[in-house]
Amino acid sequence: MRYIQIKGGTSLHGEVAIQGSKNAALPIMAACLLVRGVTVLKNCPAISDVFCMCSLLQSVGAKTEWDRDALRIDASHITSCRLPEEFVTKMRSSVILAGAMLGRCGEVCLHTPGGCVIGDRPIDWHVRALEQMGAVFEEEGRLMTARAQGLRGGRIVLPFPSVGATENVILAAALAKGRTDICGCAMEPEILALCAFLNGAGARIVLPERGHIRVSGVNALRESEYRVEPDRIVAGTCLIGVLAAGGRAFLRNAPAGQLESVTALAGKMGARLVKTGEGLYVERTGRLCAPGFVETGVYPAFPTDLQSPLLAALCQAQGQSCVAERIFNGRFAVASELNRMGASIAVDGCCARMEGGCRLLGQDVTARELRGGAALVLAGICAEGTTRVYGRQYIDRGYEDIVRDFRCLGADIDDKTEL
Numbered sequence: 001m002r003y004i005q006i007k008g009g010t011s012l013h014g015e016v017a018i019q020g021s022k023n024a025a026l027p028i029m030a031a032c033l034l035v036r037g038v039t040v041l042k043n044c045p046a047i048s049d050v051f052c053m054c055s056l057l058q059s060v061g062a063k064t065e066w067d068r069d070a071l072r073i074d075a076s077h078i079t080s081c082r083l084p085e086e087f088v089t090k091m092r093s094s095v096i097l098a099g100a101m102l103g104r105c106g107e108v109c110l111h112t113p114g115g116c117v118i119g120d121r122p123i124d125w126h127v128r129a130l131e132q133m134g135a136v137f138e139e140e141g142r143l144m145t146a147r148a149q150g151l152r153g154g155r156i157v158l159p160f161p162s163v164g165a166t167e168n169v170i171l172a173a174a175l176a177k178g179r180t181d182i183c184g185c186a187m188e189p190e191i192l193a194l195c196a197f198l199n200g201a202g203a204r205i206v207l208p209e210r211g212h213i214r215v216s217g218v219n220a221l222r223e224s225e226y227r228v229e230p231d232r233i234v235a236g237t238c239l240i241g242v243l244a245a246g247g248r249a250f251l252r253n254a255p256a257g258q259l260e261s262v263t264a265l266a267g268k269m270g271a272r273l274v275k276t277g278e279g280l281y282v283e284r285t286g287r288l289c290a291p292g293f294v295e296t297g298v299y300p301a302f303p304t305d306l307q308s309p310l311l312a313a314l315c316q317a318q319g320q321s322c323v324a325e326r327i328f329n330g331r332f333a334v335a336s337e338l339n340r341m342g343a344s345i346a347v348d349g350c351c352a353r354m355e356g357g358c359r360l361l362g363q364d365v366t367a368r369e370l371r372g373g374a375a376l377v378l379a380g381i382c383a384e385g386t387t388r389v390y391g392r393q394y395i396d397r398g399y400e401d402i403v404r405d406f407r408c409l410g411a412d413i414d415d416k417t418e419l
């Protein structure tokens with residue numbers, strides 16, 4: 001069994017290059033199904049969620065091929081509309097293939113992805129929006145089939161700025177008849193990246209105002225090349241690692257402009273940050289101060305994906321803190337493992353309260369989901385003694401190589417295998 005071994009208790013120093021964005025790459029890969037030809041995605045992250053999406057694209061007839069960090073997707077021929085259950089249930093975000101498949105071939109068959117450790121994660125808003133555009137859904141148990149005799153544009157109002165639902169509507173609208181106005185939509189950087197990619201392939205998408213995306217359907221999209229943006233959550237994870245452990249680092253290519261809520265909080269907690277044209281410099285040499293109250297929210301608020309890594313820093317900060325999780329209903333799962341390392345986190349519904357100034361001690365801990373796994377790595381880097389983090393497969397879903405990245409920052413961290 002593989003695990004990550006960390007000998008913690010020292011500060012971080014070094015430079016790390018930030019990988020391509022998982023949450024930008026996945027919807028863009030789905031969008032490639034709308035192109036009757038070849039798309040090349042440069043700086044595509046080599047992570048298991050991307051590999052899973054490649055398997056899904058291949059299962060409907062597309063071809064995918066890597067050329068170093070560039071992923072070549074040839075969707076000239078679609079030969080099936082059925083998405084294999086093993087891949088759909090492995091990766092919830094596969095649901096965004098529905099909009100792309102309906103836009104490309106008017107049919108899709110997939111299992112409802114179901115919930116996961118961090119929350120129930122229904123897809124009711126996705127279904128309702130696609131139905132408004134003319135899709136007809138039939139369900140048989142967990143198998144869902146959607147068909148559309150030509151999607152039509154319209155005014156779609158989302159009850160909440162859901163990232164996935166927004167992406168699904170954009171993908172369905174790109175080749176639909178007429179104009180689609182998506183109101184109350186998500187405006188995360190990954191949404192803007194999807195729009196930029198589609199416009200680069202000939203789509204007609206504008207953003208008249210915040211929370212409103214307008215898509216004018218076109219007849220076809222063309223082949224293109226696109227460079228995937230750096231991953232703001234991976235950059236934020238490294239930033240919080242330096243904040244928690246102390247030290248100084250340069251995060252090359254970090255999209256500092258997409259991390260303002262995180263850099264503002266880090267500054268409040270005692271870090272010094274300098275944005276440069278090449279990335280973000282972060283340093284924390286003095287006290288780690290508790291910020292008091294932090295709440296997650298939709299962009300540009302503090303991102304829910306950095307809430308678990310932040311817990312690893314807050315439990316050591318001087319002073320009490322309270323974190324309110326406003327996006328998912330189960331995203332404090334990692335608190336119990338952090339408490340086993342010496343943290344003092346009390347979870348009460350959507351809030352986690354923590355006494356600060358805890359001294360973390362190395363432990364054998366297990367990751368049960370992606371960002372909680374990253375939080376355990378950060379805690380291991382800060383803890384006295386040796387920490388072994390099991391469940392690495394969850395971390396590999398979103399981090400190309402978390403051991404490589406934190407070794408670049410001077411951590412004593414290794415990949416190990418237990419026979």
Ligand code: EPZ
Nearest residue numbers: 023093121122123124125126162163164165304305327328
């Ligand atoms: C995307 O998930 C990201 N995943 C998540 O990142 C991220 O945490 C999330 O957006 C919020 O920013 C990808 O981009 C692949 P939502 P998504 O739809 O689209 C509820 C990571 O760690 N909801 O914005 O699934 C839902 O349950 C991952 O990289 C409904 O109720 O998030 C949640 O409570 C984790 N009905 C809230 O909305 C629906 O139909 C926000 O979900 C859809 C969503």
